[in-house]
Amino acid sequence: MPPPTAANQVANAADGYGIVAWAAVSADVAQVALLRQRPSLSPRLPLPANFLKFADEQTVVAMAAVRQAIAAHLQETDFSAWGVLAAPSGLGRLGSTAALHRVRQKGYQLASPMLIPHQSLHSVSATIGMALGSRGPNYGISGDAAHLVEGLVTLLAAMDDHPLAGWWLVLTGWDPEPALDESGQCLTPGDCHALALAFVPVPAPWPGLRLRYRPGRSPISAAVPRLRDLMQLLTAAAAAQRPCRWSAAVNGCGLVELEGVAGCPAPLAVTQAARAA
């Protein structure tokens, strides 16, 4: 088992992980261009202005969601001992279309060396982890319509394997997805969405959102949940300061569930209590 680091002790003293901050961001293509120009996540985490120059649109919006979550509740947090997971859907379609068009027009010698590092499935988590200075694991999940469920069940396993001070899970995707022309320009409107969830070890009697797994047989091939629906549910529940519950079937073996008060009452106090524990 891992050595008893300070982070491990925090995780072991608490009763699982709860969401202490979250933010949902949606942006159309024009808004993504604006977000790309302001990459820094907080005054404590400044980044060069070109940090997101080559990033996929989903990475740009994911960074904006992380920035909002930090601004809400985590401005003093040190993320160096955190892990970062990101579960996009359809990542890289706009960038790949433009890149393939470019090489068809001008030859492979003009293929961008930045395409693969910034459009592959790991690129969202890697960009966020680098921006935060996070030394915990970072990896990408899914890439398709099942990204919500795959992201959450992967996070549960990752939390077991690496008891850290905290975890980010960032879910991203287009809804609606735009149709593209051969150069990668959008022919129809598209909105890019990101939901950033910050998990830390929390004590048992905690009213905020908590991620749970409920074992048992569950349907196979149930309809996949949509990111936009989850974002709307959390946003409405937070505005009303009321508990909410969201669940989704994991193929054949149970449910993943988010339950609690979406507004995260006094999340900073809880975070500090978990740290002290």
Next chain:
Amino acid sequence: MNLAEPIWITGVGTANPLGHSYPETADNLLAGVSGVGTLTEPEMAGHISRIAGRVAPLPAPPGWDAASFARLDEVEQMFFWCAIQALRDADLWDRRSELRIGLVLGLGSEWMVFWETDLARGGRRIYQPQPERRGVAEKLRHDLGLTGPVATVAAACASANYALAQARRWLWRGWVDVCLAGGGDRSAKPMCMACFANLGALSRRNDAPQAASRPFDRDRDGFVMGEGGALFVLEAAAAARRRRARAYAEVAGFGASSDAFHMVMPNTDPQPAVQALRAALDDARLDPADVDYVNAHGTSTPLGDVAETRVLQIVLGEACRRIPVSSTKSMTGHALSGAAAIDALACLTALERQAVPPTINLDQPDPACDLCHVPHQARPHRVRVALSNAFGFGGSNTCLILRQAS
């Protein structure tokens, strides 16, 4: 399930440049055979790097209709081949409907390869919205009738190590009875080759493909693209014993960290990678001196091999002088998302055959890569514990430890 319950590998399926099965691959690894060749398709003319380790065309698996298998794309063919072979090897193929079998794929470039291939065939799927798109993991689950959870994970070249760790955790959590896990890639395509070449990462030894991948050698000039992958059947040791299954190895330890340094470049600070290796050793409850073989990430890049050497020297300490280290990417090329899975095959080979596969083309070891190398030829060696490093773009550091099952 008890977290102390060992998790065993009881089945193997693979398609890689050295073969279409584990025994064939093991034979070729120990014989020092190179699977690297020249890419001859017209689109590759003029490319800076025109060499790669490719998978020979796959036949339809036993019992499959050849025409329907041929309609699958290359990535799908590879994973179907590996999954079916692994389940048959584990003697679980006919029992798959009785068991909750999960699937964790390490695969990072699925859609880029899919879109490029489709476009090259005159398709237009990249231009059209596909909000309900499902990847190869779901296709495998559906078509093979698997009734456990599935996930795709990606940490570039470290993807398959994460997949094996996640499968082990799913077994410990009791979510699955059996889990298929591993990784693969088919990225030796014109676009991917051009991107890596323009990054300066690929070898340019087009005139000597089989001598191009030369990890730790003074004259190395970049990695050679590889293709292929492997899937492993994982199950709890107690369950495997009850059905008298063959145990290839125990998945004994896993560690991971991130550099938070650069999207492409290896970190100048060895500490994050050191932390990943030490976490894997702690997880396996082993000391560095217990390691009998290291399958290095060893991609044959000038910076990466030196950085890994430093990490191994720090973690293994004095033992580094006697623990044999080899990079089998010298034979297979670097299969990106599939690399760690193929490297795990090399570790299984060492554990099963009690011999260490060589680093071929290691004519003049780089003085900055001072390790206990196994150049050119396999070496008989007592191997009970094998350690496999996999580092990836995005600053991912992972280490997997496989141990003889007992």
